[in-house]
Amino acid sequence: MAETIQLVRQIAVRAIVTENFKGQVGGEIARNLQQIDAELQQLEFKGKRAIADIEKRSGGAVTADARVQIETIRQQIEAEKMRLLQYKEEMQGQSQALTELPVGSVVTQFTVENPVEVRIGENIFQRLEGGEILVKDGIIQEIRV
Numbered sequence: 675m676a677e678t679i680q681l682v683r684q685i686a687v688r689a690i691v692t693e694n695f696k697g698q699v700g701g702e703i704a705r706n707l708q709q710i711d712a713e714l715q716q717l718e719f720k721g722k723r724a725i726a727d728i729e730k731r732s733g734g735a736v737t738a739d740a741r742v743q744i745e746t747i748r749q750q751i752e753a754e755k756m757r758l759l760q761y762k763e764e765m766q767g768q769s770q771a772l773t774e775l776p777v778g779s780v781v782t783q784f785t786v787e788n789p790v791e792v793r794i795g796e797n798i799f800q801r802l803e804g805g806e807i808l809v810k811d812g813i814i815q816e817i818r819v
Contacts, residue, residue, distance in 0.1 A: 678793045683802045685788045685819070690810040691779045696772055703769045710762045714755065721751040780808070788819075 689695055724747050732740040775781065785804075792801045805819035 678791050680789050680791055681802065682787045683790050684785045684804045686785050686804060686806040687783050688780050688806050688808050689783045690808065690815065691775045691777055691781060692811055693777060694811045696775065696777075699772055700769065703765050703772065706765050707762060707769075710758050710765065714758050717751060717754055717758070721747060783809075 725744050728740050728743050728747075729736060736744070786807075788805070790801055792798055805817070807814055808816040808818070
């Protein structure tokens with residue numbers, strides 16, 4: 675029978691909000707918004723081109739099969755457009771929330787996994803309790819485990 679086993683626990687990486695942090699995160703959000711806008715434009719272009727190709731192949735008189743294909747393309751484009759617009763809205767919300775964050779506050783940026791060894795007789799909940807890493811402008815300030 676084994677006496678120990680390796681498990682994985684989640685460690686939160688938390689950042690102290692600084693003007694530099696706000697600038698970096700704001701830049702990432704702005705790049706994401708630009709990417710979304712570019713994807714929306716490309717989606718429109720590809721959709722129009724695909725529909726035009728179907729109409730061209732059907733030679734003026736759009737057949738029932740061609741109409742079904744066109745409608746399917748339009749539905750796919752609309753679904754993807756809605757997904758991108760929802761993502762854009764989320765990014766805009768994050769941008770707004772970022773501007774409202776007070777300098778000096780602490781936010782969770784992401785989590786990482788950390789292996790931990792547990793032994794017979796230990797309290798598993800205490801051993802698996804997540805720790806945190808506190809960073810300021812990317813520099814580790816504290817490690818709490």
